[in-house]
Amino acid sequence: MLPKFASVIAKTREEALSWLSSLENPRIIAGGTDLMVRMRAGKQYSRVIDVAGVPELLTMTETDGRLSVGSAMTHARLSTSEPIIRNARSLAMACGLVGSPQIRNMGTIGGNLANASPAADSIPPLLIHDAVLVLESKETRRRVPLEEVIVAPYVTSIDRKELLGSVEINPLRGYREGYRRVAKRATWAISRLGVAFAIREDKGRFTDVKLAIGSCTPMPFRPKKVEDLLKGAEKNEAIITEAIRMALEEIKLISGIRPSYAYKLPVLKGILEEVLRG
Amino acid sequence: MKTISFVLNGKKTSIEVDDNETLLGALRERLGITSVKEGCGIGECGTCTVLVDDEPHYSCLTLASKANGRDIKTVEYLSSSGVLHPLQEAFIKSGAVQCGYCTPGMLLCAYSLLLKNADPDARDIKEAISGNLCRCTGYIQIEEAIKNAAEICKCDR
Ligand SMILES: Cc1cc2nc3c(=O)[nH]c(=O)nc-3n(C[C@H](O)[C@H](O)[C@H](O)COP(=O)(O)OP(=O)(O)OC[C@H]3O[C@@H](n4cnc5c(N)ncnc54)[C@H](O)[C@@H]3O)c2cc1C
Ligand code: FES
Ligand code: FES
Numbered sequence: 511m512l513p514k515f516a517s518v519i520a521k522t523r524e525e526a527l528s529w530l531s532s533l534e535n536p537r538i539i540a541g542g543t544d545l546m547v548r549m550r551a552g553k554q555y556s557r558v559i560d561v562a563g564v565p566e567l568l569t570m571t572e573t574d575g576r577l578s579v580g581s582a583m584t585h586a587r588l589s590t591s592e593p594i595i596r597n598a599r600s601l602a603m604a605c606g607l608v609g610s611p612q613i614r615n616m617g618t619i620g621g622n623l624a625n626a627s628p629a630a631d632s633i634p635p636l637l638i639h640d641a642v643l644v645l646e647s648k649e650t651r652r653r654v655p656l657e658e659v660i661v662a663p664y665v666t667s668i669d670r671k672e673l674l675g676s677v678e679i680n681p682l683r684g685y686r687e688g689y690r691r692v693a694k695r696a697t698w699a700i701s702r703l704g705v706a707f708a709i710r711e712d713k714g715r716f717t718d719v720k721l722a723i724g725s726c727t728p729m730p731f732r733p734k735k736v737e738d739l740l741k742g743a744e745k746n747e748a749i750i751t752e753a754i755r756m757a758l759e760e761i762k763l764i765s766g767i768r769p770s771y772a773y774k775l776p777v778l779k780g781i782l783e784e785v786l787r788g
Numbered sequence: 789m790k791t792i793s794f795v796l797n798g799k800k801t802s803i804e805v806d807d808n809e810t811l812l813g814a815l816r817e818r819l820g821i822t823s824v825k826e827g828c829g830i831g832e833c834g835t836c837t838v839l840v841d842d843e844p845h846y847s848c849l850t851l852a853s854k855a856n857g858r859d860i861k862t863v864e865y866l867s868s869s870g871v872l873h874p875l876q877e878a879f880i881k882s883g884a885v886q887c888g889y890c891t892p893g894m895l896l897c898a899y900s901l902l903l904k905n906a907d908p909d910a911r912d913i914k915e916a917i918s919g920n921l922c923r924c925t926g927y928i929q930i931e932e933a934i935k936n937a938a939e940i941c942k943c944d945r
Contacts, residue, residue: 517790517807519853539851546810546849547830558807562854586843610919611897613831615843616850697918698832 512549517558523566531648533557541616544625581620581674597681600635600706603689620674633730634706634722639679645672663728701725707785716740727764733757750786792856797865805852812836812847823863823892834920837893863892878937886924893920898934
């Protein structure tokens with residue numbers, strides 16, 4: 511049995527925002543795959559607002575070359591969506607690896623972001639696409655880069671009265687793009703390591719490199735110094751070796767030495783080698 | 789409490805549910821559908837699988853109120869015409885049922901797969917049942933049964 515709570519089911523964005531504003535201590539539920547597990551473990555929420563069926567949160571639009579993804583879109587839909595596969599291949603791949611088929615049919619991208627797990631699979635791909643979250647309340651609307659929204663593991667700057675409406679991303683075309691994940695098994699396993707990459711090369715040079723690493727540090731991050739080093743550089747083993755050394759150094763700087771690094775860092779090195787060599 | 793209306797195994801159904809009730813609880817306790825089982829209660833076994841608009845969901849992590857307006861199918865749907873579905877026949881023939889605890893969920897995932905893909909290969913089949921655990925068969929018989937059923941369903945078209 512779940513702890514007692516009262517729920518309302520929002521039919522529109524307007525309705526969701528009204529309830530967020532009027533209800534005391536509201537808690538949004540979308541797919542429920544994180545929240546229900548927490549409630550089952552005894553966590554109490556007094557008022558729950560179900561936004562999974564809000565049409566405005568289930569649409570994808572393209573404006574000014576940016577792609578806007580509704581927060582209640584499921585991993586299953588995103589992993590098979592043509593515009594996502596074409597514009598953000600790493601995101602389609604990551605969403606296709608989340609949990610299990612049932613979890614992907616239920617879990618949403620908004621829930622994945624708002625839960626802000628260090629191992630959330632959608633976060634590294636969204637980082638390389640410079641994702642911006644659209645956060646709305648009855649009175650306000652703000653657009654905040656994903657990097658700034660996640661402030662600590664499982665902690666975001668999203669206010670309890672705010673709705674994550676959509677996620678805007680920069681399409682990447684002409685890049686070699688993907689997502690590599692290491693987990694104890696293919697299904698039902700939290701990522702031990704996740705690497706999103708998008709690389710453009712021309713005549714033996716890296717013209718642009720975007721990398722994001724998840725599950726290694728308290729929050730998934732982009733090693734920007736490594737990206738800068740590679741940008742414009744001639745592609746050779748020496749520069750790849752130096753780039754990887756810098757990436758591993760940065761991780762140790764962020765997190766210190768962790769027991770898991772005896773395994774993780776050599777594996778990460780191998781993944782980065784493969785990804786950069788192409 | 790909320791009144792919810794949905795289509796359950798092809799029949800319109802209306803029930804009252806508590807706000808904090810799961811779909812699993814509502815199906816078992818209010819509607820007597822005990823083929824939907826609670827194994828883990830946290831999304832890690834698949835015995836509670838139901839089809840929501842023909843896609844597999846874990847009913848243990850689904851609020852009952854989410855069923856409102858949806859099409860819900862449990863394994864009873866497969867034999868609602870009074871004869872076993874080719875998938876069920878194939879499960880029996882292949883020895884894909886041992887204790888039977890995982891069977892309803894496996895059948896529903898297989899049924900959902902065949903709706904979308906009439907000619908699944910071994911990978912498609914493995915993927916379709918990857919959210920369901922079986923502690924008895926070792927999966928090989930289940931995969932074989934789904935493959936055989938797909939062949940039979942193709943011939944029936
Ligand atoms: C068995 C299992 C396996 C899993 N495997 C993976 C995995 O491999 N990779 C992975 O990344 N995750 C995994 N997860 C975690 C989970 O499925 C994902 O994080 C999922 O995307 C959460 O989405 P949801 O819609 O179900 O979130 P919910 O549980 O509905 O919500 C999660 C949090 O987000 C908030 N929220 C949701 N929507 C909004 C919104 N629109 N605005 C503001 N706040 C919002 C909620 O209030 C809540 O705090 C797994 C979970 C389970 C149970
Ligand atoms: S009881 Fe729902 S997945 Fe185990
Ligand atoms: S037959 Fe016993 S769990 Fe599958």
